[in-house]
Amino acid sequence: MEVAGELGVGYVACTAEATPTMQNSPVYENVVAEVGTSCASPPSDPGAGVTRLWLDPGIGFGKTVEHNWELLAHCDFFVELARQFDAGVLIGTSRKSFLAHRPRAPRVEQRLEGSIRPSMAMLQGVSMVRVT
Helix, strand or coil: CHHHHHHCCCEEEECCCCCCCCCCCCCCCCHHHHHHHHHCCCCCCCCCCCCCEEEECCCCCCCCHHHHHHHHHCHHHHHHHHHCCCCEEEEECCCCHHHHCCCCCCCHHHCHHHHHHHHHHHHHCCCEEECC
16 A cells, blocks of 8 residues: 555555455355455555555455355445445456356356456446456
């Protein structure tokens, strides 16, 4: 965050399990609530010079396929949470493997459509999406 402040750019605060296990047995009782609690603790001082703060619920990082789809279904929750910090929400799906786990799932190299589809999160108030 210090570097972002020095450069006068925005900063993305991402969340993941304390010890990320990626997709290897992540455990959440309620993924939306628990990730929300983690997002509710962004840096208290975004740092001098940081132009904008975004909260990222960490799609794909320490989440199962079901967790990822559940988080995407509740983008509006994260948007409301981010407003408390005058922040935006960033959703990054970028051809991640969970996108292949849906009816008529495409092969890995054909995930572009699946990466763009979660961009519909912007209709829920998400201010930035990351796709490649």
